[in-house]
Amino acid sequence: MYRYDAIDKELVADRSAEFREQVTRRLAGEITEDQFKPLRLMNGLYLQLHAYMLRVAIPYGSLNSTQMRKLAWIARTYDKGYGHFTTRTNLQFHWIRLADTPDILDHLASVDMHAIQTSGNCIRNVTADPYAGATAEEVDDPRVWAEAMRQWSTLHPEFSFLPRKFKIAVTAAPKDRTAAKVHDIGLVLKRARDGSLGFEVIVGGGLGRTPHVGPTVREFLPANRLFSYLEAVLRVYNRHGRRDNIYKARIKILVAALGAEEFKRQVEAEWEQIGPSGDLPDSELARIRGAFAMPNLDVAVNRSEIFEQAKAADPAFARFVRNNVKPHKRPGYAIVDISLKAIGETPGDATADQMDVVADLAERFGQDDIRVTHEQNLVLPHVKLDDLPVVFAELQRAGLATPNINLVTDIIACPGLDYCALANARAIPIAQQIAETFRDQERAELVGELKIKISGCINACGHHHVGHIGILGVDKKGEEFYQLTLGGSGAEDAAVGQILGPALPYNRVAEAVDILVDVYLRERQADERFLDTFRRTGVTPFKEAVYATAD
The missing domain is CATH 3.30.413.10 (Sulfite Reductase Hemoprotein, domain 1)
Structure with a gap:
């Protein structure tokens, strides 16, 4: 992992000191909000519906345990005890007081973190594969x-x-x-x-x-x-x-x-x-x-008896391995995806306590390396197979062991109208309703890979255009409606989704997704993914099923 050098540290400290003076002038009324806006945006500070939001940069989604603990401490001290990981692999605090922001930036600088390049007309945080290295x-x-x-x-x-x-x-x-x-x-x-x-x-x-x-x-x-x-x-x-x-x-x-x-x-x-x-x-x-040399991983055998015995003895652990554990380049190790999509929770949110748990696990079992994915999850990229049962147990106790990576409940959702002044509709409750609809893990695994992405407005922070099922919130005369698209992909086979039909009211979205999945299960051939089936059949069978039940 790259360590900031003296130039990096000086730059971050100077930016923090400069912003402290700008905030002081704003609070004293020496500059107007219009004059202050470009200054705060250059430091990752937004004014949203209910409070200021601070967007913290996590370059290429990589951070260590000390940095994660600092984010947890800031969440407890200056926010409401949680943070929101974004599709740009950054972290947002949604309940920040303007007067506290200079102190927060100083605390971030103390662990080589900042909010530079998280806003404004600049090159934003560069993102990379969370499995890198x-x-x-x-x-x-x-x-x-x-x-x-x-x-x-x-x-x-x-x-x-x-x-x-x-x-x-x-x-x-x-x-x-x-x-x-x-x-x-x-x-x-x-x-x-x-x-x-x-x-x-x-x-x-x-x-x-x-x-x-x-x-x-x-x-x-x-x-x-x-x-x-x-x-x-x-x-x-x-x-x-x-x-x-x-x-x-x-x-x-x-x-x-x-x-x-x-x-x-x-x-x-x-x-x-x-x-x-x-x-x-x-x-x-x-x-x-x-700075990115492979960590000194222990020599490990291809097969771990501890790991195999735990899989055989515990169906929950076996399910977690199937869905959240990926092969590592070094024998005896694994890449572990940590889902931030527990049923009923806000996609991408992590509490301060959960951040501390992830930091502890990274320090004890993961080479002090944590990654953030653009799909709003976390990754421990270097975990020994022998240690996986313990890591799973700790994640389970923290509510972080949901075995749903790339499944129907692993939903991307922007903050939507619950926080954002630009949004037309809520995204978080829709994601929660869909996740509840597919709470049955057996059914979710039967469905297989299905990427649902939800945006609360046309700015598409939830990447709805490239969801296998995309959901866009729209405003119709003061009421929330949702336009569905099918067949999008943000992967190597990238495609923009096709509009399914007229927008649906708030109370019909989760039901419509359920119908779409039923059509897929009826129409699919062999081991086709949802995306494969849609590309073969086209939109017609899906559209007919959803709108046949319309009011």
Whole structure:
């Protein structure tokens, strides 16, 4: 894990001190809210429906036990005892007092954390595969590149006034766990036939009002040329990006307007002008890479008798292993997904006590390494098979052992109208109702992989466009209605979902999802996923079933 150096620490401390002065002036009435707004947004502070919300950066979703304990302490001390993990792998505190924010930023700085690049028209927190460094699927560790991008982008003058916020994801495995194709830039690490490392570069993806799956503008970019190429992309965006219309300001609109080929032509021309001088020196990349060396894992056998005996003796543990435990590149170890989607709870929320439990487990059994996923869960990437029964028991006691990763109750949901001033409808209660509908774990496993994603407004913070079942809250004359889409995907087979039909009232959404699942179970062939069946049958059987029961 990367450790902040003296420059990082000074930058974070200076930003915190600067914001303390700005808050003091705001509280004294020396600056207006309009004058203060851009200053607070640059420090991750939003004004929502009921209180201020502070968004804390967790670069590429990676943190250690000390940092997690600090988040737990802040939740107890300054919030209501919990935090909300987001689809950008950050953490949000939703009940913050303005007067407390400078102290909170100081506490975060003490453990090398901050709220920089969590808001504003800048390059936001770069996300990466949460299994990075642990999965045998990857061709390289994407965290190395994400950290290099963090350092490169933080104070780069080319990125200080972008037309709009800008999001980058980097993955290195055939299975995309980052939704790379619906980012402003998605980077997929690959190896050429000669073994050389490079990137597929995807530009112009995004969700919101006009969802786009990004086109590939470079099939293979040599890895040592990444940063000059990224700068060329950002320069073209800076040159042409709309600043007069917030709804047309994202790079996806520019790529669509120019066409992928013309956009690529301009980028390539800009790239040639920049030349290799714009690239990261090999020595600098080596320095960063050194921080992500594989931890000193014990030599372990392929088969753990303790692990196998526990699976045979405890059906609950066996179910947890089936759904929440993934193969590790080192024999005798596993990757453990921790679901933040317990039935009846708010997706993505963790209490301060739960954060402390995860921190303790990471310290005792997980190489002091914790990851946040873009699907609002946590990961312990390096757990010995021998230790899994104990880890499971501790998670179970903390309410963190729900065995539902990638199943129907593993729902992404934005905070919606319960918190957000932009939302049209609630998202959290809908997620809770759907989860309750599928409380039966046997049925949930029978259904298999099914990704439900819910947004409370068109801004799509819940990624509803790319849900196998997507749910969008809309306002109809002051009443909450929900538009359903089917067939979306944020994975390597990325697609935008198809609208099912007219929006449904609040009290019909969970029932409609239940009907959709019944149609899938009736129509599926062999081991098809919900997404596979929908792509084969089309929308008709699903639409007929849902609207046949409409009032």
